[in-house]
Amino acid sequence: MATGTALRKPRRRGAATSASRRMLSPDRLALPDYEYLAQRHVLTYMEDAVSQLLENREDISQYGIARFFTEYFNSVCQGTHILFREFSFIQATPHNRASFLRAFWRCFRTVGKNGDLLTMKEYHCLLQLLCPDFPLELTQKAARIVLMDDAMDCLMSFSDFLFAFQIQFYYSEFLESVAAIYQDLLTGKNPNTVIVPTSSSGQHRQRPALTETSALEGVEASLFYQYLENLCDRHKYSCPPPALVKEVLSNVQRLTFYGFLVALSKHHGINQALGALPDKGDLMHDPAMDEELERLMAQLPGLLTTPTSGTEGGCPRTSPRMGSPWKPLHHPRKVDAESDGSTEETEESET
Amino acid sequence: MGDDDAASSQHGWSTVSCTAPCQDGGTSGSGRPAGKMAEKRRPTAPVAGTSEARRASPARGLATESEEEFLRQAGVTAMLRAALLKVLEARPDEPLPFLAHYFDNLGLRSPANGGAGEPPGLLLLQQQRIGRALWHLRLAHHSQRTAFNNNVSVAYECLSASGRKKRPGLDGRTYSELLKRICRDGEAPEEIVSPLLRKIQCRDHEAVPFDIFRYGMLTCFVLLEFVSRADALYEVLDDSGQADRRVCQAVLDTLEGALLAGDFEAPSRYLEAGSQLGPDCLALAMDRALLARKPNSSMLRDEFLEKAATLFIAKVRPVG
The missing domain is CATH 1.20.272 (Zinc Finger, Delta Prime; domain 3)
Incomplete structure (x- = not known):
């Protein structure tokens, strides 16, 4: 009870301040132009819109340029703009990262629903379906959180992987810095001497061999928090809300790096603050999507469901376009030899 | 006004020299991913930018100059400049929906783009x-x-x-x-x-x-x-799920007191009103209301809003 209200209160206050910020927001108006644009990544999207436009020059004549930009920015707002894009774009802004997480969840939710357990490599293949050049390193790091840096070829559940991946992907730069701080604390150096933004990746791996004396494993939580709080203050990339980091760290005396990451990934409030995924309990719950999937399944003859006869053409075959509207997915043309030979799918369904 | 620039984009690009906001934004953002891409689009992009642009579209062997020419001729440059100026003028909290809306409206306006060419009633x-x-x-x-x-x-x-x-x-x-x-x-x-x-x-x-x-x-x-x-x-x-009528009324009365007293021509009146609505005065009034021995009932949201709005509307000068 007590914790329930304690949790709810700050959120309501947060909502109120964001509402008032929407109405007046003096800080937004006081920023210099370029800072305002940089803060909201306006130019990133404008540049991207132009390069997309150039890539699809041929389609413009029929759409019109304004229409093209409308669709582009609509798809950015809906978060469908990151599908099948290059990794550098996907990680370019917090919004893109959140959109990608959401897309990954929505596309492969069924994996979790079926209760399938997959290996790190298999999850990586799934990620590459959405982003062909997705780096293996990032998937590995996420898997390390789930498996506590141990037995890397183990199977993982979808939700475990997803939430670990979310932390690793969304807060990538922040975690790099955290790893550096952790490493310094562990070796007794003063973390303040670290130049954080340029800390090289994978630094945390050169830690000394695990000591089995578990009492002294890891670093002292309160000291760790002091450095992290400081880090959050000056970090230019997104970091989890410091209050929640504090909450995570105040529950324990000492903790290890992976212990910390696991706690972050399982933290309900951090997931909410990030805003890309639903609560763990609702992860498999998306009735609208289920309905859509079932409808699609029913339309695919001979796939999973019992083959439906050609007379079901009454319902229009509207495949949900998830990609950018100007970049149609190239579905392999279905060639069903046993059908009546008509290849004009749309005409067929009209009759 | 700035918006008319966008409408007349086809011939409005003679004002190329006013790219200042674009360029400022682009260069200041360098070091971020946006910065790199900003180079690419700049009308006077150096040669370094060309390889960037070409990498984005390997299938097409066209040089960047022609891309820039294309963007200029098609009115993209002018259209984006106008949009950017509008964003900077309005400083919306969420610029991306703002831009979607902006271009949507732009598309609807010119029949050539929107497709709705027939003369409307x-x-x-x-x-x-x-x-x-x-x-x-x-x-x-x-x-x-x-x-x-x-x-x-x-x-x-x-x-x-x-x-x-x-x-x-x-x-x-x-x-x-x-x-x-x-x-x-x-x-x-x-x-x-x-x-x-x-x-x-x-x-x-x-x-x-x-x-x-x-x-x-x-x-x-x-x-x-x-x-x-x-x-x-x-x-x-309404924190407890029920707004106490006495407290609501006290808040409304305080608001009324602050609004009604005197004319608002003198700047000092704003300060006075502000102090009357400050935490001290308001808290006292609410406290008094709670202590007063009146029967406790609740006030509904609609009633509260209506009463508050009436106070506001009373101060509105009628037209004509």
Whole structure:
């Protein structure tokens, strides 16, 4: 009870301040132009819109340029703009990262629903379906959180992987810095001497061999928090809300790096603050999507469901376009030899 | 005004030299991913930028110069510049939906782009004009007075230019319609809005001068914000799930006291009103209300909002 209200209160206050910020927001108006644009990544999207436009020059004549930009920015707002894009774009802004997480969840939710357990490599293949050049390193790091840096070829559940991946992907730069701080604390150096933004990746791996004396494993939580709080203050990339980091760290005396990451990934409030995924309990719950999937399944003859006869053409075959509207997915043309030979799918369904 | 640039983008790009906002943004962002891409689009992109651009589209062997030429000729450069200027003027909290909306409107406006080429009927034309005016009015929050004023005058021009046959000018009917639309979209309850409309509406056949138009628009937007603030206030009073009538009334009375006393011409009056609404005075009043031995009942949201709005509307100067 007590914790329930304690949790709810700050959120309501947060909502109120964001509402008032929407109405007046003096800080937004006081920023210099370029800072305002940089803060909201306006130019990133404008540049991207132009390069997309150039890539699809041929389609413009029929759409019109304004229409093209409308669709582009609509798809950015809906978060469908990151599908099948290059990794550098996907990680370019917090919004893109959140959109990608959401897309990954929505596309492969069924994996979790079926209760399938997959290996790190298999999850990586799934990620590459959405982003062909997705780096293996990032998937590995996420898997390390789930498996506590141990037995890397183990199977993982979808939700475990997803939430670990979310932390690793969304807060990538922040975690790099955290790893550096952790490493310094562990070796007794003063973390303040670290130049954080340029800390090289994978630094945390050169830690000394695990000591089995578990009492002294890891670093002292309160000291760790002091450095992290400081880090959050000056970090230019997104970091989890410091209050929640504090909450995570105040529950324990000492903790290890992976212990910390696991706690972050399982933290309900951090997931909410990030805003890309639903609560763990609702992860498999998306009735609208289920309905859509079932409808699609029913339309695919001979796939999973019992083959439906050609007379079901009454319902229009509207495949949900998830990609950018100007970049149609190239579905392999279905060639069903046993059908009546008509290849004009749309005409067929009209009759 | 800035918006007309966008409309006339095809021939409006003679003002290439005013790329300042674009370039500033691009260079300052270097070091971030945006910075790299900014190089690419700049009209005077150096050779280094060309390989960037080509990498993005390996299939096409066209040089960057022709890409720039294409962007310029198609009016993309001018269109984006106008859009960027609009974003900077309005500084929306969420620029991406703002841009989507902006381009949507742009596309609808020019039949060549939107595809809706057939000449619209008179009524449809009127609706379009109102829609366009609304869009201008909403581009900037009314607290950004310069931007808001600009947009109000653009909206006024939009509405006044009614066809070739009629004389230019805005009639009361259109003005009232616009006010109603603003209130409806603001989702304020009918009973709150109608007293305001009665005060600031004009008769259907009357010509509406610009000053009245601006006053009406501003008042309408301020009321809507006032109502949403009052709503937030009620949310606070309603903390336990039931807003105490005595406390609500005390808050309303304090508000009334602060609003009614004296004229607002003297700047010091604002300070006085502010202090009356400050935590000290308000808390005392609420405390007193709670201690008073009156029967406890609750006040509903609608009643609270209506009472608060009445206080506001009482201060609105009637038009005409």
